Structures are given as structure tokens and as C-alpha cells.
Amino acid sequence: MKKKARNILLITLGIFTGIILYARHNFENDKQSFLELKSTAGAGDIKSTIDKMEELDGYANPIINILYYKWKNKIYSRFVTNNEVIENTSGNKIVNDISNIYRTYWNSQLLKENPETRTDSILYENVANYLISNKLTPLNKDSLLKIIKSDVELISLLEAEGYHTKFLLRNGFQDLVIWDEETTNNYTVILPKDTIQTTVIFIENYHLNGYDGYATFGSSTIGGWAIKDSATLYCNKTEYDLSSEEFEVSYLKHESIHFTDLNDYPNLSSADLEYRAKVIELMHCTKKTIYDRMSQFINGADSTNRKHSHPYANYCLIKNLSRLVFDGESEMDYKKWLEIPVESINKAATTLYYNSEKTLLKDKNLEEII
Numbered sequence: 001m002k003k004k005a006r007n008i009l010l011i012t013l014g015i016f017t018g019i020i021l022y023a024r025h026n027f028e029n030d031k032q033s034f035l036e037l038k039s040t041a042g043a044g045d046i047k048s049t050i051d052k053m054e055e056l057d058g059y060a061n062p063i064i065n066i067l068y069y070k071w072k073n074k075i076y077s078r079f080v081t082n083n084e085v086i087e088n089t090s091g092n093k094i095v096n097d098i099s100n101i102y103r104t105y106w107n108s109q110l111l112k113e114n115p116e117t118r119t120d121s122i123l124y125e126n127v128a129n130y131l132i133s134n135k136l137t138p139l140n141k142d143s144l145l146k147i148i149k150s151d152v153e154l155i156s157l158l159e160a161e162g163y164h165t166k167f168l169l170r171n172g173f174q175d176l177v178i179w180d181e182e183t184t185n186n187y188t189v190i191l192p193k194d195t196i197q198t199t200v201i202f203i204e205n206y207h208l209n210g211y212d213g214y215a216t217f218g219s220s221t222i223g224g225w226a227i228k229d230s231a232t233l234y235c236n237k238t239e240y241d242l243s244s245e246e247f248e249v250s251y252l253k254h255e256s257i258h259f260t261d262l263n264d265y266p267n268l269s270s271a272d273l274e275y276r277a278k279v280i281e282l283m284h285c286t287k288k289t290i291y292d293r294m295s296q297f298i299n300g301a302d303s304t305n306r307k308h309s310h311p312y313a314n315y316c317l318i319k320n321l322s323r324l325v326f327d328g329e330s331e332m333d334y335k336k337w338l339e340i341p342v343e344s345i346n347k348a349a350t351t352l353y354y355n356s357e358k359t360l361l362k363d364k365n366l367e368e369i370i
Helices: 003-024 027-040 044-054 062-079 093-110 121-133 141-150 152-160 210-216 245-264 271-284 289-301 309-325 332-339 342-362
Strands: 162-169 174-189 194-209 224-227 232-238
Touching: 027 044, 027 062, 027 232, 027 245, 027 289, 044 062, 062 093, 093 121, 093 152, 093 174, 093 194, 093 210, 121 141, 121 152, 141 152, 152 162, 162 210, 174 245, 194 210, 194 245, 224 245, 232 245, 245 271, 271 289, 271 309, 271 342, 289 309, 289 332, 289 342, 309 342
Parallel strands: 194 232
Antiparallel strands: 162 174, 174 194, 224 232
């Protein structure tokens, strides 16, 4: 190789190496910080998310920094400057109108700093006015307002238009999911006490995907939910590779244990149900997914309100795991968990599961175990 060509090659390799090293600079720390910011938004605290952004000058890692500013611009456009134009994906005017009513409600409530000041009265007033003004209900306003919170009128209306719905109350928000395409498959799921046959309905095409999907532009959404009586699971198909461990463990096992727990322990609270489902995940996760799940549980942990089942369950899970793994209080430093072997986390999670099982078998009517 000629000297000139060799020098060009060496310079090229040097530049390429420098780019790689630059792209890796502080990557894990910045990634965790950014995920924590998104978790705050996904939990419904947009006010704190924006406050943190005001104090943040960006990230040292160039890749994370680009992603952050792209996301920040979206957040400001939606919640600060209010100049975002949302494009509905449905060609149905009624679906679009109802979706916009819910988005308006979410926007106002997500910006409230104190969750106790959140209210759904304006939401239901707007829904009632819409139904009456468009002659979409036979009821007068007084009669409609008496039943409006049951959502039966909206369910009937949207189903008549050919759409599927799920109304929920999550983290203090009235929530709504609307979709129009789904497929079905059957699975056998092995759990510690049972092997169950379950039907999974895969949601293929959303037109509205919950308050957290709205708050985070889709980075945090409902993964799915369980229907006890029919042993049926609903799954957000876009969230999963169906051949992955994430689907097999963090979806199928997580959701399926809700069936057995709802039947065996009918009074157990939502937070406790979620706690046991997350413990099941950590019993079976391998190196492929376990540290990502730990990151999500740490970033999403919050002990301030037991009624917010996922954040509260995350907090209790990390607290109880920390006592077994570190012999101390809640360890919220993700980097320290990276030093713990997968098998140790699996073993600690197994201990937590059987400890909770022992408690519940003494009294199957317990409401709380965490």
C-alpha cells in the first residue's frame, strides 16, 4: 500500500473511531436521565417535566441530546405554546370529535401540579353537550348527566360507528382507548401455580391511546390489560416483537397472573396485583431484558399515592428487592443494579413472590400485602 493511501486510511479510521467514542460519551447516564424525564411525563406530571426541562441545558451525549431536543420541542408545542396541530387518524367525525374532547381534558389536567386538584367534571360536561348538540343521544341533559360517568352512552355510540373502546381510570385520569382493527391468537402460559390457556386480542390500529400516550407522544402507552371472566388479554401489538422475551415474560406472564390472582385473591388491590405481576417478570427475565425492566421500574417508582397502582408497585418492588440484594433501603441508582448478576435478581424476585404467596394463603381476602 502506498504511503499516501495508508495515511488516508489511518486518518479515516481515526475519524471513525473518534465519532464512535464521541457517540458513546456518557451514553448510559444520559439515557437513564432522559428515560426518567419521560417516565415523569408518562406518570401524568407534565408540570414537573417542563420544570426539569427549564433547568436542563441538554445532554453531553450527542445522540441523546438530539432525541431530547426533538422531544422537548414536541412537549412545548403541545403544552406550553399550544401551537400544535393534531392530525386525527380516523376518518370518522364522531371518533375524531370525542378524541379531541379527551385530549383537551388531558391537556388541562396534565398541567396541574397537585393531583388532588384534578377534576373530570369539565370532561363529562363537554361530552354531554357534544352528544346533545349533535343529537347523538335520546336523553335530555339532566338524564344524561346522571349516567354519563358510566360511559355507556359513548360505548354504545362508538361501537355503533364500528370502533372498539376501553374506558379506564388510571393515575387519577379518566382514560380512553379507541381502535378499529384487531386479531386473535391463543397461548399457553406457565405460571408458578398454574398453566393457563389464554386468548390474546392484538390491537392493530389505534386512533386514541390513553393519556400517557398523549403525554409522551407514544413513548409510554398501555401495553395491554386482562379480562378476568373470559381469560382474555388485550395487547398493544405495536409495543411488542411477538417472538421476544419482552412479549413472553413482560406481557404474557405479567398479564396472565392477573387472572389467577383475581380469582384466588378477589379483594387484592390494583397496586398489589401489579406488584406480583412485576415480581413474576423479574423471576423469569434473562440478561436480554432484566436490566431494562429494572430501569423502567426505578424510573417509574413513586410512593406518594397507592391508588396510582403502577408507580406505587414499582416503588415497593424496588424497596423489597433492595432489602434482599443490598441489605438496605430502596436502591434507586440504576448503575448499582447493573453490577448485580441476573441470577441474583431472579432469586430475590422468587423469594418475594413466595413471601407474598405465603401471606395471601393465610387470608385470601386480604386487600393489601405491600
